[in-house]
Amino acid sequence: MSALLKQAVAHWRYVAPLLTPPQNEADYDALVEALDELLDEVAGIENHPLSALASQMGDLIAAYDAHHYAIPEAPGHEVLRYLMSEHNLTQSDLPEIGAQSVVSEILNGKRQLNVRHIRALAERFKVPADVFF
Template sequence: MKLNDIRASWAALQVVTGIGPIHNETDYDRMVALADGLIESGLAGDGGELSGLFGLVSGLIADYDDKNHIFPVASPREMLRFFMEQHGLTQTDFPEIGSQGVVSEILSGRRLLNARQIAALVARFHVSADLFIEPVSPVH
């Protein structure tokens, strides 16, 4: 292992990206902006040139969220509605989920989110998939 090479590369990466541990909301906002930029670039998807970097950044964000952001207990559709309100989004702003009609059915409870839709929401909002998974009722 060539630690001097790693040290120099790490310093250069930090200068370019600002990547590093998240200690506060300013760091958090910086990492979310980096994750958003990676998604918008189209290079963060499966097999994308920067998918590894996106994975690292998403992990940092998720760890910080788990320790510092308490989300209320709510159904997946309530969580989707919450994120829509927080980000000023409408039902037509979710092509990754489906048409406006599909989003409407999810919000009304007539349809559940599928795995692909949940993965898209996790990537978009940088939150745990648990927020969008319908709890299973115990069988009696």
Template structure:
């Protein structure tokens, strides 16, 4: 099914105006349902996401001015404080991820 979806995407079926758009969307939905059922993603907290992003970008606690001083970052990572809406907005911009990743 993935191969078919890829072939449809290659011919432009991901465009709403394409004559095969509905077929492409139906196959994509079926792939999504299958993946959710057989390969569910673990539920992560915003702090887990932040730790992952810090690791991927090789950042230390002091390299996150979007959050504040190193002591504030430490409190957030230890669970003593939560991420604020401003923190999330700044982090999502910095890392190019949806703010939803932190909720």
């Protein structure tokens, strides 16, 4: 066995939890906490020796999120309604869309969001534009 594999075997019990897909919420929470701590250590240094480990841990967390917390698809007007509710906004609070009557038609599904609307909403709510498609 090579020296590298011998070191891996000797330390595997410490490293394995960081590279094993979470099986439940407790595993997930522990992995997220470990990644947060690691990201503080890596501090955005792209060529940091632990950057690859942080990336792998992030991939495991993202896969768990995608499987357990999948965001259901919703029409753009429902997404807009949700965001307005979350930010305590009224139809009049969205001048980037247009007049209150335009916002009302969009929310009622009588009018579609156009590219200009979507860009403005994505910017305002700091979300990807594709959430409105």
